[in-house]
Amino acid sequence: MRITRLIAACLVGSVVATAPARAQIAPALNPWQWHIDAHAFFGVNHQDRKFRDFTAWESQNWVMGMGQRPIGKGTLTLSSMLSLEPVTLKDIGSPQVFQTGETFGNPPSALIDYQHPHDLFMGLGSEYRRPISRVTLIAGLDLVGAPTLGPQAFMHRPSAGDNPQAPLSHHHMDSTHITPGVVRAGLQLGWWRAEASAFHGREPDQDRFDIDFGALDSAAARVSWNRGAWSAQVSAATLTQPELITPYDAKRVTASLAYTSGGPENAWHGWPGLDRTARSTATSRRNYSKRRSGRRR
């Protein structure tokens, strides 16, 4: 098999800004601290294969904004993550040999060899952290967010800084990183953190501009460890019909170890990961048919 892959891309924008100045001047009047981090790639992606060529002019991009302020004895964080990929990538997604995940078309079929565009709203969430003695209590509520499953999604890892393409493991390890409706709680002690969450298990649909709210029908728990450049996690979840085109519920276990080295210019990030997903019996055939035809439960 002949595969030639050419990605000519330029990072047209990468912005990290922090604006605590006002808070230092008048903390009583403006206790908020704001941070923004944006990445935009633009380029041509050409992949020359034996039976199929792919070429696309495209842009992968996202902007993350965060505001923090003290409330009581703790800290409130509001965060958002938006992407213009619904208009800067083709509907079917970005050509990427061997990539899988989500669906395309009507009737929907599994996407293969493409990375789908991310949703406009990739994250809209809040978190409150309160230290009590050596333990920090954490509570979070996300309109769109990530449940306590798997490692940090790839765009939050330093290795995404100069790479426009999603890793091929994205839809195994990070498949829940855009989840509509997450309630989570946990505690941190030193390098260790234990958390659990309830969330809506279905992956986002093909309409990339809406938020696909639904019942909090799935649950996950994670234990993680972070020390310096090293981080590790083990997590497990029970997911209610995560895929649009299959009627199965799923149980997933993931484990990963990451090492991050260097500053923003020369960061590298490696992580052997393990993902095991087992399908279980459908919740009900009737429910599945309703969902597939686009009706909400």
Ligand SMILES: [Cu+2]
């Ligand atoms: Cu993604």
